[in-house]
Amino acid sequence: MGATPPIPFDATDAFDLGTVVGDLAEARRRWRVARGRPLEPGGRELPSRDELARVVGQLRGALFPMRLGPPDLRQESEDFYVGHTLDVALHALQGQVLLALRHQDREQRPDETALRARATALVRDFAHDLPAIRTLLDSDVVAAFEGDPAARSVDEVLLCYPGVHAMIHHRIAHRLHVLGVPLIARIVAEIAHGETGIDIHPGARIGAGFFIDHGTGVVIGETAVIGQRVRVYQAVTLGAKRFPVEANGHLAKGLARHPVVEDDVVIYAGATVLGRVTIGRGATIGGNLWVTHDVAPGSHLTQARSRENGAAG
Missing domain, CATH: 2.160.10.10 (Hexapeptide repeat proteins)
Structure with a gap:
């Protein structure tokens, strides 16, 4: 059978987009005026949920390269992959942290050089915390395996269990929360919430060996x-x-x-x-x-x- 021919439409602006675009611009202007936001043209003011989802995906791969990394990764190339992936992820995170710090301090109008230095220092501290995060996550994986008689291996737990997926996000989000970027931490937590149905605020303090069974x-x-x-x-x-x-x-x-x-x-x-x-x-x-x-x-x-x-x- 051949492809279905396209349904013809009038090429004129049937949706009156000019009016819609203008009305949306006015709605944005009213919002910004009401909240004291700048009206002059500029770049993005807030961190990107899509970019942070990519960053967390890269961090998951760096934390568990042979199980959550790329399918063609070989163990002899593990450190090269981890190094490259962290370089990309941490630089991207640095940009998102800078946006969050600007937003947090927007009323004080801080010095841009100082903000960039803070963003760099914060992401450096976060990077040094990754081995401790991996250790905590190992304890969560073991707790899930030992706590569920249906689990056949720790690998199955890491690959399949929504509670473990949520805890990967939480361990990352909690550290970012503690380091002083709660908006980014909340976005990371809400990404996991949307994917798993598990809602953990990044401020919650959770010890080692935590297991959420089923999870929803x-x-x-x-x-x-x-x-x-x-x-x-x-x-x-x-x-x-x-x-x-x-x-x-x-x-x-x-x-x-x-x-x-x-x-x-x-x-x-x-x-x-x-x-x-x-x-x-x-x-x-x-x-x-x-x-x-x-x-x-x-x-x-x-x-x-x-x-x-x-x-x-």
Whole structure:
């Protein structure tokens, strides 16, 4: 069968694009005026989500070259690939960091030379943190393999598990958050959120050996603190119980409002833990529970009953 012939349309401007373009320009102008943004022509003001997605993909390959790198990579060329990939990724990240720093400090109008020096120093510090990030990710991969009887190898875990994919992004995003570019960190986190359905704020502090099983619907808030060897299942929320308001009526920012989860805790599917509560070491939170109070170490909470330190609740 031959190709379907194109449907003929009138070549005139059937969509009145001139009017649409003009109205969009006016909408942008109103937005910029309302927020004190410059109206004069200039370059991009904000980091690019697409560029950061490319950077994170390159960083994944550099962190795990023989499994997440190019399909034709040979082990004898591993270091050459890692060096070249990091050179490209870190230079691209440097440009995105510079945009983020300009945006953060736009009201102070900082010196451009100083901003560039800050961007370079920040990315250099991030680069030196990559071996530690790789070590943390190795512990996450092992935790996933050991915590899931369906896992046949650590390689399967790294290649297939959305929880591990989300943690690669989180370990990168958290370090960028700590180094002082929270917007870039948030973009990196939201890329993983869109790909996996796992929402981890880059400010959350997560210890070694963290395993998210299945993963879809997991939410971990900005000020959550998670210890070592913690395991959570799908649809778990570590969230805030309430949102204090400042005198001006705006929500207060940066307050410690999310849970502290100590070492060796297991939280099963659908559980919701809210507020600055502490889940004690070795505790188990059953599925679909709503927890808004501290849980003692070693406790086992279920819908039917709660048992703390061996005593029936």
